[in-house]
Amino acid sequence: MKYGEIVRGIFEKRINRFISEVYIDGVKIQVHVKNTGRLKELFQPGAEVLLESTNNPNRKTKYSIIAVLKENNWVNIDSQAPNAVAFDAVKEGKITEIGEVDFLKREVTYGASRFDLYFKQGDEEGFIEVKGVTLENEGIVMFPDAPTTRGTKHVLELAEAAEKGYRCAILFVVQLKGCRKFVPNRETDPAFADALLKAAEAGVQILAYDTVVTEDGMTLDSAVPVELI
Template sequence: MQYSNVVPGRFVSRPNRFLAQVETADGVQTCHVKNTGRCAELLLPGAPVWLQRFGADAKRKTKFDLIAVQKGALLLNIDSQAPNAAAREFLASGGLGWIPSVLRPEYTWGDSRFDFYLEHGGRRCLAEVKGVTLEEDGTALFPDAPTLRGIKHLEGLSRAAAQGFACCVLFVVQFSPAAAFAPNRRTHPAFADALRAARDAGVRVLAYDCAVTPESMVLRAPVPVTGL
């Protein structure tokens, strides 16, 4: 997953969850934040960040997207669309242990829309992808805020698994290395409980960290899942 026209900057402020002010070589720019999560531990005044620049002919309110931020030694991608793009490459290339004959994004089953529907050898699979940007002492945590939508997806996967689907939830850790992944029970205990229930219902719980550069992100290596 690649970006073009990437420029560095320093984070200044975040007037609202959609916009940020960033100091660049050309002055302070207003940028679209491609992540509506809190990111409070990442977007600190003076933090090094990277922006994707768009041409003047692009039909946009801003010329820049904020896509990555440096936190100590870690470079984190914070583009909420990046995990699905990287996961699609991962799934298509056999990341689950097989090459799918069918791979469809945004698949509706029951009362939920899942990120991917796959087929392989006559078996149907549903995959839900969650991007992870919260890091504490080397452990990647999800969610960084309560997510009723996330619980709904897990419950839907559990029902699908009971009806014969091969189901998985893939946590894409948008940095590396990560020593482990865990549900963020402190922030949303109900999500942690739902994840455990999904695991017990036969849903595979997978976590992979990513090799991140300012211009790219690709799934790198499996991360141990703890806290279930």
């Protein structure tokens, strides 16, 4: 996926979940944050950031933060990007564990949930739930970075769909390079970690892929080992 016009800035502070203060060319302005997660390890004063510009007259802010520089590598923090990247990768058959699909659609309702991707593969039907991952520590990437009741609900309903014969997968899109394994963040959200184990036992594929993050985009790259326990 590609962004439009991109500018660089220097992060100052986060005001709330949606707004931060950033210096662009030495001028401090308020910008939109395209992620409501905590991101404390990334949003440090003085961190270099990438911002997407918009000309939408209805927007209160002209810029949105899409990436943060961490240890000389860009980490994409756009919460909408993983779904777009996953859709493109599945459509192009780039995810080995999924393979080629005959039909692919975004945001399809099943039961009380709306899963990110629905696909057909011959006589099989399936769902893929996509989760963006930005939390990294010494090469280990984790999800979530804050408790997510909604995420746990989706995982459990995906497990139910798998038990009813659908082919199901949870795809963790790691929004950076240089990681060696993915683990659920049990310390932050034990319920989500337990749900992930239950889903795996029900036959849901638990997948993680890293990405190549550039100044103007992000693409799915390589599989990352998953460790659930």
